[in-house]
Amino acid sequence: MARKRVGNKRERIISAAAKFFGERGYHNTTTAKIAEAAGVAAGTIYIYFRSKEELLVAVFEEFLGVHMDRLREGIAREPDPEAKMRRLISLGLELMEENPHSARIFLSQLRQSTEMIKMVTKRSSRAYKDIIEEVLEEGMRCGVCRKLNVRAAASMLFGAFQSTVLDWVADDSSYPLASQAEELTEFILIGLGCRSEEASRQQAV
Amino acid sequence: MARKRVGNKRERIISAAAKFFGERGYHNTTTAKIAEAAGVAAGTIYIYFRSKEELLVAVFEEFLGVHMDRLREGIAREPDPEAKMRRLISLGLELMEENPHSARIFLSQLRQSTEMIKMVTKRSSRAYKDIIEEVLEEGMRCGVCRKLNVRAAASMLFGAFQSTVLDWVADDSSYPLASQAEELTEFILIGLGCRSEEASRQQAV
Amino acid sequence: MARKRVGNKRERIISAAAKFFGERGYHNTTTAKIAEAAGVAAGTIYIYFRSKEELLVAVFEEFLGVHMDRLREGIAREPDPEAKMRRLISLGLELMEENPHSARIFLSQLRQSTEMIKMVTKRSSRAYKDIIEEVLEEGMRCGVCRKLNVRAAASMLFGAFQSTVLDWVADDSSYPLASQAEELTEFILIGLGCRSEEASRQQAV
Amino acid sequence: MARKRVGNKRERIISAAAKFFGERGYHNTTTAKIAEAAGVAAGTIYIYFRSKEELLVAVFEEFLGVHMDRLREGIAREPDPEAKMRRLISLGLELMEENPHSARIFLSQLRQSTEMIKMVTKRSSRAYKDIIEEVLEEGMRCGVCRKLNVRAAASMLFGAFQSTVLDWVADDSSYPLASQAEELTEFILIGLGCRSEEASRQQAV
DNA sequence: AATGAATGAGTCTTCATTCAT
DNA sequence: AATGAATGAAGACTCATTCAT
Structure with a gap:
């Protein structure tokens, strides 16, 4: 269950990022927006990924x-x-x-x-x-x-x-x-x- | 003559911009670099173009x-x-x-x-x-x-x-x-x- | 025994902190690093100490x-x-x-x-x-x-x-x-x- | 005159920085505060100094x-x-x-x-x-x-x-x-x- | 008591753009 | 037209601290 949540979060971040990167491009997407769309805090992205x-x-x-x-x-x-x-x-x-x-x-x-x-x-x-x-x-x-x-x-x-x-x-x-x-x-x-x-x-x- | 100089500057800016945009991409190019490469002041770009x-x-x-x-x-x-x-x-x-x-x-x-x-x-x-x-x-x-x-x-x-x-x-x-x-x-x-x-x-x- | 372990942990945290604070300074030491060096979880520090x-x-x-x-x-x-x-x-x-x-x-x-x-x-x-x-x-x-x-x-x-x-x-x-x-x-x-x-x-x- | 202003700004930044660094320490001083005290914009510090x-x-x-x-x-x-x-x-x-x-x-x-x-x-x-x-x-x-x-x-x-x-x-x-x-x-x-x-x-x- | 994933406020730094000269 | 110093908004990233388990 906990495992699932984790996987879930990573996935949600990737998915939100894919959406924004695809729609507006990498440089026109802020990590804040990705975090928001993924339903996680800004810092959480950096638990799963070293950088944008x-x-x-x-x-x-x-x-x-x-x-x-x-x-x-x-x-x-x-x-x-x-x-x-x-x-x-x-x-x-x-x-x-x-x-x-x-x-x-x-x-x-x-x-x-x-x-x-x-x-x-x-x-x-x-x-x-x-x-x-x-x-x-x-x-x-x-x-x-x-x-x-x-x-x-x-x-x-x-x-x-x-x-x-x-x-x-x-x-x-x-x-x-x-x-x-x-x-x-x-x-x-x-x-x-x-x-x-x-x-x-x-x-x- | 003055006209020519102007044209010259515009061209130089466009040319420098083309070089950098092509090499590093739009977002990785600063207007400062373009100005420098074009041999004009930072503000000069904004005389010829409304924005980057x-x-x-x-x-x-x-x-x-x-x-x-x-x-x-x-x-x-x-x-x-x-x-x-x-x-x-x-x-x-x-x-x-x-x-x-x-x-x-x-x-x-x-x-x-x-x-x-x-x-x-x-x-x-x-x-x-x-x-x-x-x-x-x-x-x-x-x-x-x-x-x-x-x-x-x-x-x-x-x-x-x-x-x-x-x-x-x-x-x-x-x-x-x-x-x-x-x-x-x-x-x-x-x-x-x-x-x-x-x-x-x-x-x- | 349990008491000892506790004492042990407190000591280990203090010792790790002393090492890092001394070496890199207070501000250049993260609680995460201290926890790691002390062999405890990040949150554990806050059981023994109210703050960094x-x-x-x-x-x-x-x-x-x-x-x-x-x-x-x-x-x-x-x-x-x-x-x-x-x-x-x-x-x-x-x-x-x-x-x-x-x-x-x-x-x-x-x-x-x-x-x-x-x-x-x-x-x-x-x-x-x-x-x-x-x-x-x-x-x-x-x-x-x-x-x-x-x-x-x-x-x-x-x-x-x-x-x-x-x-x-x-x-x-x-x-x-x-x-x-x-x-x-x-x-x-x-x-x-x-x-x-x-x-x-x-x-x- | 212009020269003087420039010198003035650099000096003002150094002076404000000295005050804060001395009073609260380097790490407890934000560049924003220095800028404010020096009466310049946040970015101006970085015209005169490469980093904090x-x-x-x-x-x-x-x-x-x-x-x-x-x-x-x-x-x-x-x-x-x-x-x-x-x-x-x-x-x-x-x-x-x-x-x-x-x-x-x-x-x-x-x-x-x-x-x-x-x-x-x-x-x-x-x-x-x-x-x-x-x-x-x-x-x-x-x-x-x-x-x-x-x-x-x-x-x-x-x-x-x-x-x-x-x-x-x-x-x-x-x-x-x-x-x-x-x-x-x-x-x-x-x-x-x-x-x-x-x-x-x-x-x- | 212990964990460690999650949080989110806080910071430095960048850079397009402006404007007094 | 030209300059370049100054601006300040914006953004990536960090990290002390919390809390559900």
Whole structure:
């Protein structure tokens, strides 16, 4: 019970921080506001986190950890690279949709300032791109996808993905993000040469 | 002459601001540092700009204005949508390369905080995407490019483009950004269905 | 047994506090650190002491009590004022040497701030000076020592004594404090007119 | 005029700081209070001093500089070591009397905490003791004063001096400090063997 | 008696902005 | 137009103290 309360508090702080960081950005969020929203005293934050910056990192890692686990799980079940890529996209969008505040931080708030933060950001994009690269390589090995620079391609795919999510966030999540999955998948699969434009056109029909 | 000096100072402030905002982010840059780097007194900034935030917007618009003009000029000379898209990509990368500090701000620093900034950001992405959408629509009309949701596609293309530039910025501009043009063009054109993967493969040979 | 444990804890807290107060000063020592060093929980300190300040006073009185008792005992055994003064000096230095942390607090840390502390400090210096004054008065009555303002003289003696100890503390107790006893005694006894400089020179031989 | 104002402000801050540091101690003085007493805004302190600690050091050095200069000047005019020692004592007390707040800091407040402060403290006591040592050495060379360990003796003299001043400060400067000069001089000169107790007794008559 | 998580008042310090010169 | 000293509001963080367990 006591244990639970503790966990509860940490979670509440992270959750409040995610909300504010996502909404107004790191620098426009005061620790006082986070504490208030989390229903704890100002000093309590510093029991769980060494600094505001560390809290940001925690928010981030919390999100990233779950995110990556679920993505890897999700694609593991898929039989072939194309299916994996489809799953990656749709699951990725789903995860973002579940947690729009963290999504926003993940996609943009971290591109700021300090070295600590930069490192974390890099690591996170890397995590995402790593998965993409794995799928791309498998696709190339199987001949399902055209020959391409895996590194660069992964970055582009990730960029297209990000942009789609950011549009949605910028629109205050006013439409289901999943509705973009088909278009995005199409664009990416064709771009990867997984399917000719004819095939895709037919399937669409 | 006096006029020129004035212009000179304004420019110097904008330039210094662009440098610092791009390097350390908006919130980690003090107006004092900008003034120092621009070789003006602290108060002088407030003769040219109402606030720090307005300076950020100015930095941004300066960059965006030139950027858009040159992009529009560049594609105007191209004969067909595919060539325009190619030009858009290569010229876009060139412009970013010319001005890495502003590029950084353009791509990431602005995704922060206040309403004022958000509006500017939105407008800027919009400006970029507008051009892309125009080209896409023309492409669809001509049948050069497959049928697609222009809005969504433009966003994805822009995302792929952004991601490529950000990778380059994150790598401290250690390689020529132009070297990424071919790969990016390939990915986008194929994704748009402008060319089959065979055609592209042949051309590469 | 339970009683003993309690006493044990109180002692451990006082001892830890003395160490830290002496080393880093009252204000640079947190109750948390004291608790940790004493091997008790943060709240436990407040079972034994009403406040941090009261703990300081306790540390101080603990030290002072033992100190004064032993000084009084020590000089009681001596036959004449000169011998008493000698004993006072050598025993005083010994006691300081035994307990350098408390010595440091006694000599300098207490010259700070609040009324409560000031009172305690005054009382402690007073206790020390009282003993000195008693010896001086006896010396004057016996004609062993020249006529002087007892109050002022006691203060000066105490100052010379303090300074000697502080030098030693400042040198990280790198030499035996007792080594200073002879020089200090000489200076004081001559200053008191207990002995001509010739007499003292002879005795030294 | 402008220059004067600036100097004025720095001085006012130092003066206010000296007052509070001396009265309540460094840690019990807030920068806000200093600013208020100095008639400046809170932030203004940080234009002149990098930190509160640096302000303390400045207060201290200001005092020490003038102090030492005047002491050296004062003894330079005296013909022989004994006269110099007398002058040192009376002038020292005078200087302390002129500036009781700084005196208090000089004598006790600095024996706290941080390395920065410790260094300054050491340096200051050293400055004082250096002068004393010089005079003592000259005295020994001339045969005016008995052979003794100069280092240790200087420390004791300084201690006796300090103690006299602190008593006065502790008594809220309720009597002229100069009234202690004779007693202190007597004690020290006799202690140094400059004069027999008979001689001193006669002179007193 | 003991714990240690939680509190929240208190502080130093920063920095955008102003304004007298 | 330009300066830069001065402002003072704001914010991260600390820590003595409390209290439910």
